[in-house]
Amino acid sequence: MPREKHLTVDVINLGVLRIVCLTCQAAETVPVIPHYRPPARCPNHSCAATWFVPKTPATRALQHFVTRLAALLEQRPEVSASVQFVIPVSV
Numbered sequence: 807m808p809r810e811k812h813l814t815v816d817v818i819n820l821g822v823l824r825i826v827c828l829t830c831q832a833a834e835t836v837p838v839i840p841h842y843r844p845p846a847r848c849p850n851h852s853c854a855a856t857w858f859v860p861k862t863p864a865t866r867a868l869q870h871f872v873t874r875l876a877a878l879l880e881q882r883p884e885v886s887a888s889v890q891f892v893i894p895v896s897v
């Protein structure tokens with residue numbers, strides 16, 4: 807039976823996010839910037855799967871997540887706390 811550990815990542819160390827196509831496994835990196843716009847389609851032209859349709863809840867959620875994360879990173883020097891993601895890892 808696998809033991810479960812956790813990996814913690816401070817948001818300041820995230821760098822970029824990555825979107826992976828569930829159809830062809832092509833990937834695109836996402837800069838953590840204000841006014842981010844999620845890609846509508848897979849960047850692999852032979853695939854072109856629909857990713858994020860503008861103005862849908864999923865698209866707005868990703869856009870909001872990235873732009874608010876950028877705002878948090880901008881405000882980082884004013885915060886005396888570490889904001890971390892906790893990721894379960896099976897070992």
Ligand SMILES: [Zn+2]
Nearest residue numbers: 827830848853
């Ligand atoms: Zn694809």
